Amino acid sequence: MQTPLMGQMMDVPLNVSTLLVHAARYAGHTEIVSRRIEGDIHRYTYRDCEQRAKQLAQALIRLGVAQGDRVATLAWNGYRHLEAYYGTTGFGAVCHTINPRLFPDQIAYIVNHADDRYVLFDTTFAPLVAQLAPRCPNVKAWIALADDENIPSIDAPLLGYESLVRAQDGDYAWPALDERLASYLCYTSGTTGHPKGALYSHRSVYLHAMGAALPDAMGFSAHDSVLPVVPMFHVNAWGIPHGAPLAGAKLVFPGKDLDGKSLFELMEAERVTFSAGVPTVWMSLLAHVKSIGARFSSLQRTVIGGSCCPPSMLATFEDEYGVRVIHAWGMTEMSPLGTLARLNWEQSQRPLAERRRLLQKQGTVICGVDMKIVGQDGRELPRDGIAFGDLHVRGPWVIDRYFSSDESPLVDGWFPTGDVATIDPDGFLQITDRSKDVIKSGGEWISSSELENIAVAHPDVAEAACIACHHPKWDERPLLVVVKRPGAAVTREALLAFFEGKVAKWWMPDDVVFVDELPHTATGKLLKLKLREMFREHVLPTAREGAASR
Numbered sequence: 001m002q003t004p005l006m007g008q009m010m011d012v013p014l015n016v017s018t019l020l021v022h023a024a025r026y027a028g029h030t031e032i033v034s035r036r037i038e039g040d041i042h043r044y045t046y047r048d049c050e051q052r053a054k055q056l057a058q059a060l061i062r063l064g065v066a067q068g069d070r071v072a073t074l075a076w077n078g079y080r081h082l083e084a085y086y087g088t089t090g091f092g093a094v095c096h097t098i099n100p101r102l103f104p105d106q107i108a109y110i111v112n113h114a115d116d117r118y119v120l121f122d123t124t125f126a127p128l129v130a131q132l133a134p135r136c137p138n139v140k141a142w143i144a145l146a147d148d149e150n151i152p153s154i155d156a157p158l159l160g161y162e163s164l165v166r167a168q169d170g171d172y173a174w175p176a177l178d179e180r181l182a183s184y185l186c187y188t189s190g191t192t193g194h195p196k197g198a199l200y201s202h203r204s205v206y207l208h209a210m211g212a213a214l215p216d217a218m219g220f221s222a223h224d225s226v227l228p229v230v231p232m233f234h235v236n237a238w239g240i241p242h243g244a245p246l247a248g249a250k251l252v253f254p255g256k257d258l259d260g261k262s263l264f265e266l267m268e269a270e271r272v273t274f275s276a277g278v279p280t281v282w283m284s285l286l287a288h289v290k291s292i293g294a295r296f297s298s299l300q301r302t303v304i305g306g307s308c309c310p311p312s313m314l315a316t317f318e319d320e321y322g323v324r325v326i327h328a329w330g331m332t333e334m335s336p337l338g339t340l341a342r343l344n345w346e347q348s349q350r351p352l353a354e355r356r357r358l359l360q361k362q363g364t365v366i367c368g369v370d371m372k373i374v375g376q377d378g379r380e381l382p383r384d385g386i387a388f389g390d391l392h393v394r395g396p397w398v399i400d401r402y403f404s405s406d407e408s409p410l411v412d413g414w415f416p417t418g419d420v421a422t423i424d425p426d427g428f429l430q431i432t433d434r435s436k437d438v439i440k441s442g443g444e445w446i447s448s449s450e451l452e453n454i455a456v457a458h459p460d461v462a463e464a465a466c467i468a469c470h471h472p473k474w475d476e477r478p479l480l481v482v483v484k485r486p487g488a489a490v491t492r493e494a495l496l497a498f499f500e501g502k503v504a505k506w507w508m509p510d511d512v513v514f515v516d517e518l519p520h521t522a523t524g525k526l527l528k529l530k531l532r533e534m535f536r537e538h539v540l541p542t543a544r545e546g547a548a549s550r
Contacts, residue, residue, distance in 0.1 A: 013178065015206070016183050016206065017177075019246050024047045024051075027245075030248055032079055033253065035253065046245060055170045055172075058170070060088065068092065069094065070115060071118050073097050073120045080120075082253070085184075089183045097186055100128060108135040109194055114187075118139065123152050133155070141159045143161050143164065146161060179202045205239075205335070209239055217340050218238075220249045222249060225274070226240060226249045227251075227254060227272045229254060235331075235335065236336075239337060250270075273300045275303075277302075278305065279308070286316055301325070301326060313325070314327065334399075334415075335398070338371070341363030347426065361430040362430060371392065371394075375389045375390075390420060391416075392415060394414050398415050420432050441474045448468075454498070467481065477542065481512075482495065510543075
């Protein structure tokens with residue numbers, strides 16, 4: 001048998017540090033701008049960032065941090081957090097980003113489960129650290145991301161970030177690491193049971209950054225000014241802190257101020273061309289821009305993910321402000337990017353209504369990721385846009401198993417996402433529900449997300465959630481829970497009439513309940529588990545009518 005002919009190319013490891021090295025060398029003067037929690041604007045360059053990341057690496061090594069040790073962060077989007085991203089992973093430690101919006105019990109569990117050696121924190125989280133410190137005995141010290149004069153006074157072993165960095169000279173060479181070594185640890189939101197950790201490798205993060213930067217994905221360019229509104233503690237800010245240096249794009253960090261006014265002012269001041277975040281953030285931004293009669297002078301495109309982008313939001317951005325919306329879908333277990341909605345040349349020639357219909361879906365996969373939908377028997381379903389089933393994915397930045405777990409969740413080599421979806425002949429994914437949220441009425445499925453999208457298109461509706469409510473005849477029927485816009489007086493009857501002609505009659509919600517606010521997860525998604533608990537005893541009018549007729 002003939003010996004296979006192998007390629008004769010360099011075997012250069014795909015290390016996270018090389019992304020920052022590239023930016024420092026070839027976009028060295030490009031700015032990284034941060035609104036600090038102290039209130040001022042901080043500016044420096046990629047070259048400065050790499051120097052300080054090396055100083056941080058030296059400091060952590062002097063503290064005894066070894067390859068594979070976990071170093072956690074409790075921080076907003078800012079330059080020090082970016083230094084932590086690279087200063088930890090660059091020498092082989094693991095950067096563990098923690099979502100501070102989780103409950104303290106969950107955070108304590110996560111810190112202990114990850115066995116974090118040190119935790120870097122923004123001083124706004126000092127009260128939280130004071131609660132956590134007694135419950136996290138394996139943390140050697142808590143490092144305040146601040147100057148010496150701003151270190152908080154709390155009962156915990158404290159170190160100052162700036163004094164640690166200042167004590168090092170930065171004369172450090174990033175080591176060549178095995179690209180399969182762990183780099184980042186991100187935990188799921190933990191809405192049911194304990195949060196679970198996704199442990200990324202250097203290779204997976206590098207490939208994810210390259211995929212995210214593709215022209216028809218996020219499309220980072222050296223000409224861009226990029227503002228990640230999505231937090232760096234939420235699945236590595238969707239890969240922006242890696243994709244932007246890869247392209248040499250300017251980075252703009254908003255800090256803790258994520259209200260519409262603060263974001264708009266920062267976008268305008270720094271000539272932001274690209275941004276990314278969840279729908280709730282954009283609701284606030286659009287409301288502010290409308291209230292002052294302003295327009296975006298530089299913003300060209302925005303990625304909206306985390307939950308479904310309402311069609312009305314997409315239309316407002318594109319039709320009223322000329323901002324291209326890229327609807328995206330992903331999850332922590334996917335690093336997180338899976339699909340983005342963008343049109344190829346042929347699709348872009350179709351009528352506007354057809355183009356808009358496609359863009360309202362979650363889009364097609366990034367090269368490297370594959371997906372399929374399967375039925376209850378495990379067989380793949382047709383990609384006809386009609387059949388919907390459980391969504392499975394695979395790819396080089398999809399997890400194989402959860403951190404510290406011996407069991408793999410994979411099914412025949414595919415990761416079951418827990419989403420119910422369709423895939424159309426164009427390859428566009430449309431999430432119809434989470435498997436636990438789908439409404440099963442008389443044996444047929446109803447998409448709660450589609451009903452929510454119709455509801456929020458009503459001018460008097462600020463936010464809406466649709467959940468399954470018990471029905472004696474149909475088993476489950478849709479209940480719509482709505483938050484009105486300030487000053488709105490929309491009625492139940494008017495809102496139900498708004499659905500007529502937009503969905504099949506049997507999909508129509510059976511009832512509407514108005515509330516002051518909806519519960520959300522720590523990552524801004526609707527917490528439907530809580531809603532189902534709140535309305536467990538709710539009796540639908542159609543259920544009463546059915547009971548009366550018996």
